[in-house]
Amino acid sequence: MAAPLEREVTLECIACLWFRVLSCLVFGRRCPPSTHLYEQTMWPDRRIIELFKTEFPIVQAPMAGIMDAELVIAAAQGGALGSLPCAMLTPEKAREQVNIIRQRVSAPLNLNFFCHKAVDADPRREAGWKQRLAPYYKELGLDPAAPVNAANRSPFDPAMCEVIEELKPEMVSFHFGLPDSALVRRVKAAGCIVIAAATIVKEAIWLEENGADVIIAQGAEAGGHRGMFLTENIGEQPGTFALVPQVVDAVRVPVIAAGGIADGRGIAAAFALGAAGVQIGTAYLRCPESRVSAPAQAALSQALDDSTVITNVMTGRPARGIPNRVMREIGPISADAPAFPHAATGLAPLKAAAEKLGKVDFTNLWAGQAVRLGRDMPASELTRGMAEAALARLRQLAA
Amino acid sequence: MAAPLEREVTLECIACLWFRVLSCLVFGRRCPPSTHLYEQTMWPDRRIIELFKTEFPIVQAPMAGIMDAELVIAAAQGGALGSLPCAMLTPEKAREQVNIIRQRVSAPLNLNFFCHKAVDADPRREAGWKQRLAPYYKELGLDPAAPVNAANRSPFDPAMCEVIEELKPEMVSFHFGLPDSALVRRVKAAGCIVIAAATIVKEAIWLEENGADVIIAQGAEAGGHRGMFLTENIGEQPGTFALVPQVVDAVRVPVIAAGGIADGRGIAAAFALGAAGVQIGTAYLRCPESRVSAPAQAALSQALDDSTVITNVMTGRPARGIPNRVMREIGPISADAPAFPHAATGLAPLKAAAEKLGKVDFTNLWAGQAVRLGRDMPASELTRGMAEAALARLRQLAA
Numbered sequence: 057m058a059a060p061l062e063r064e065v066t067l068e069c070i071a072c073l074w075f076r077v078l079s080c081l082v083f084g085r086r087c088p089p090s091t092h093l094y095e096q097t098m099w100p101d102r103r104i105i106e107l108f109k110t111e112f113p114i115v116q117a118p119m120a121g122i123m124d125a126e127l128v129i130a131a132a133q134g135g136a137l138g139s140l141p142c143a144m145l146t147p148e149k150a151r152e153q154v155n156i157i158r159q160r161v162s163a164p165l166n167l168n169f170f171c172h173k174a175v176d177a178d179p180r181r182e183a184g185w186k187q188r189l190a191p192y193y194k195e196l197g198l199d200p201a202a203p204v205n206a207a208n209r210s211p212f213d214p215a216m217c218e219v220i221e222e223l224k225p226e227m228v229s230f231h232f233g234l235p236d237s238a239l240v241r242r243v244k245a246a247g248c249i250v251i252a253a254a255t256i257v258k259e260a261i262w263l264e265e266n267g268a269d270v271i272i273a274q275g276a277e278a279g280g281h282r283g284m285f286l287t288e289n290i291g292e293q294p295g296t297f298a299l300v301p302q303v304v305d306a307v308r309v310p311v312i313a314a315g316g317i318a319d320g321r322g323i324a325a326a327f328a329l330g331a332a333g334v335q336i337g338t339a340y341l342r343c344p345e346s347r348v349s350a351p352a353q354a355a356l357s358q359a360l361d362d363s364t365v366i367t368n369v370m371t372g373r374p375a376r377g378i379p380n381r382v383m384r385e386i387g388p389i390s391a392d393a394p395a396f397p398h399a400a401t402g403l404a405p406l407k408a409a410a411e412k413l414g415k416v417d418f419t420n421l422w423a424g425q426a427v428r429l430g431r432d433m434p435a436s437e438l439t440r441g442m443a444e445a446a447l448a449r450l451r452q453l454a455a
Numbered sequence: 456m457a458a459p460l461e462r463e464v465t466l467e468c469i470a471c472l473w474f475r476v477l478s479c480l481v482f483g484r485r486c487p488p489s490t491h492l493y494e495q496t497m498w499p500d501r502r503i504i505e506l507f508k509t510e511f512p513i514v515q516a517p518m519a520g521i522m523d524a525e526l527v528i529a530a531a532q533g534g535a536l537g538s539l540p541c542a543m544l545t546p547e548k549a550r551e552q553v554n555i556i557r558q559r560v561s562a563p564l565n566l567n568f569f570c571h572k573a574v575d576a577d578p579r580r581e582a583g584w585k586q587r588l589a590p591y592y593k594e595l596g597l598d599p600a601a602p603v604n605a606a607n608r609s610p611f612d613p614a615m616c617e618v619i620e621e622l623k624p625e626m627v628s629f630h631f632g633l634p635d636s637a638l639v640r641r642v643k644a645a646g647c648i649v650i651a652a653a654t655i656v657k658e659a660i661w662l663e664e665n666g667a668d669v670i671i672a673q674g675a676e677a678g679g680h681r682g683m684f685l686t687e688n689i690g691e692q693p694g695t696f697a698l699v700p701q702v703v704d705a706v707r708v709p710v711i712a713a714g715g716i717a718d719g720r721g722i723a724a725a726f727a728l729g730a731a732g733v734q735i736g737t738a739y740l741r742c743p744e745s746r747v748s749a750p751a752q753a754a755l756s757q758a759l760d761d762s763t764v765i766t767n768v769m770t771g772r773p774a775r776g777i778p779n780r781v782m783r784e785i786g787p788i789s790a791d792a793p794a795f796p797h798a799a800t801g802l803a804p805l806k807a808a809a810e811k812l813g814k815v816d817f818t819n820l821w822a823g824q825a826v827r828l829g830r831d832m833p834a835s836e837l838t839r840g841m842a843e844a845a846l847a848r849l850r851q852l853a854a
Contacts, residue, residue, distance in 0.1 A: 295694030297715035298824035316696035425697035454853030
């Protein structure tokens with residue numbers, strides 16, 4: 057990997073220098089040298105930086121269930137767009153988290169929601185799933201008939217839309233398509249920029265036509281849930297390398313690349329393909345500010361390039377992660393898994409009980425194919441390091 | 456896409472200019488302006504260009520069954536490394552093709568071979584497969600008991616090694632690992648540079664340890680046969696974006712990126728990820744010099760980003776292509792398909808008969824996920840256009 061070019065980071069551009077001299081004269085205090093403007097001018101495509109008003113064209117990916125305000129704050133302090141995953145939060149909890157973030161950092165904020173079509177749990181499929189999981193319940197001494205109180209994933213709805221209208225986050229991102237058009241209109245009327253994820257070109261075109269201001273092209277390498285909503289065929293999902301330029305060619309809005317990006321090389325490559333920014337998730341999992349448990353961290357730190365698969369058994373929707381016991385023994389793909397998100401309901405008590413024993417047998421180990429490139433470091437430092445490495449790489453490419 | 460920067464292509468570097476002035480003085484003739492040296496200095500990583508002695512760090516991918524000397528010649532004339540696929544050729548036919556190439560172009564040449572472990576056809580599986588295909592034989596009025604005389608895929612063997620020792624191609628590339636060490640030693644003793652393909656990091660490390668001078672990192676986006684030889688799990692195959700940097704980190708030899716690369720953006724991105732060159736296949740299929748039939752061309756020209764899947768029914772090994780009738784009706788993955796390459800034997804008479812009717816029901820429509828980025832143009836022009844676009848893109852990235 058390229059070392060950060062120290063010479064250039066200590067240099068200032070002429071504009072910064074004049075600004076600093078003038079500031080000193082006007083305000084009578086010594087202003088520290090700034091590399092901000094200089095660095096900004098180095099990104100070959102500035103549409104995302106200018107739209108998001110972030111220091112770097114990097115989005116810290118929302119990762120429901122394993123992060124909260126802490127990671128958002130740290131990533132934002134590093135210059136990324138921090139994203140709070142709200143799919144598993146109540147409106148009250150979302151409000152509370154946003155307040156924590158805003159007290160600690162004055163950066164633009166992204167709130168992320170799922171917008172799948174909610175379907176009621178099918179009692180027969182649920183019963184079949186419980187039966188499939190019965191040996192695990194027995195092994196852990198749990199009562200399969202006990203009610204499950206775990207938080208599950210809810211789609212964006214009018215109640216959450218009120219939270220948006222109240223809190224007015226700068227950005228709102230959606231996974232699994234977009235909510236119905238009335239809700240999209242309300243989000244935009246609140247002044248929020250709407251971001252949505254596409255896994256194929258057809259989805260990108262649909263998202264642009266239905267109001268997305270920015271499109272995330274989510275390649276097959278990406279960890280977590282596939283954002284797919286106009287296709288169900290996992291085998292046809294394009295990789296980041298093929299997807300990004302084809303999405304860029306198909307839409308007019310700026311495109312953010314996601315999937316397999318975990319260092320400066322990946323960021324530079326995304327820009328080469330025509331992206332105006334990147335979304336990075338897996339690389340943030342090993343930051344101390346994430347809420348990944350110690351046993352899950354151990355699994356992540358041992359994962360290789362070919363350690364992840366796409367599964368539907370954890371939630372009912374395809375998602376990429378490191379195989380855990382239930383994925384290995386029932387999946388990775390099973391027709392028995394109830395529809396999203398109900399598959400997760402039956403697993404919740406098993407997950408909780410196994411985790412108490414230090415086991416990740418039933419824990420989502422969502423991770424992308426670049427998990428091996430992750431490093432244990434604070435999210436702020438990681439963000440800045442990736443951005444500087446990307447800029448150095450971009451300069452190197454034209455050397 | 457970036458337009459080629461005309462200004463720079465018409466400029467000469469100082470070294471070229473002096474060389475031309477001196478040449479004029481010495482040889483008394485007017486030398487045309489050269490952009491060769493200038494362009495060479497623009498590639499951020501020159502290891503592949505210097506090793507292969509080609510104008511561009513682009514390998515035209517060998518594609519057995521749908522190309523011959525014509526495409527090799529045209530790609531080489533455009534500045535790429537031309538690759539002749541020999542897996543379906545006899546030693547005599549390979550010799551004949553190489554002679555044609557050498558009469559027409561004085562460029563470095565790559566001969567490509569498969570090196571799977573040959574297994575005898577299992578009569579019981581063959582019979583089962585023939586039975587599975589029986590309705591198609593009946594439909595086309597063919598006798599399933601008639602002997603099949605179609606060319607099939609043979610692994611690299613001592614007879615082919617003699618051809619290598621005789622013809623001494625500059626490069627020899629292998630798919631499905633490497634031949635046994637005695638043969639690798641003979642190929643290297645003949646002065647050939649050995650290239651081999653890896654689909655996961657573990658395979659790349661194995662290839663380097665076993666004599667590969669250059670490693671192709673074949674991402675999941677790639678068309679045709681997956682080069683996998685230390686894994687059989689299709690679901691774990693990393694995409695190009697995740698694979699390339701991890702292979703670059705794991706080996707010392709230069710890495711060529713393959714999979715999803717079809718234009719200047721993809722080439723620039725591959726260099727950003729740490730590759731020293733690219734291998735491009737699908738983009739060459741639509742060149743007039745390929746031997747793709749008209750109905751297959753029609754399928755290629757209509758394919759989208761999500762139009763390809765990985766199948767094992769066409770040959771017995773996983774390969775990416777556009778679904779044809781037999782892939783849709785029996786596959787894309789079937790446990791009934793005999794081991795490689797025997798699945799192809801039963802399909803050969805069906806393929807021939809259907810193609811006579813203008814149908815591609817049983818024809819391999821191998822293509823990668825960037826098939827949509829292909830354009831109908833001569834291979835020489837395509838090569839030069841992609842290289843110029845890549846150089847323009849690289850300059851743009853640091854602008």
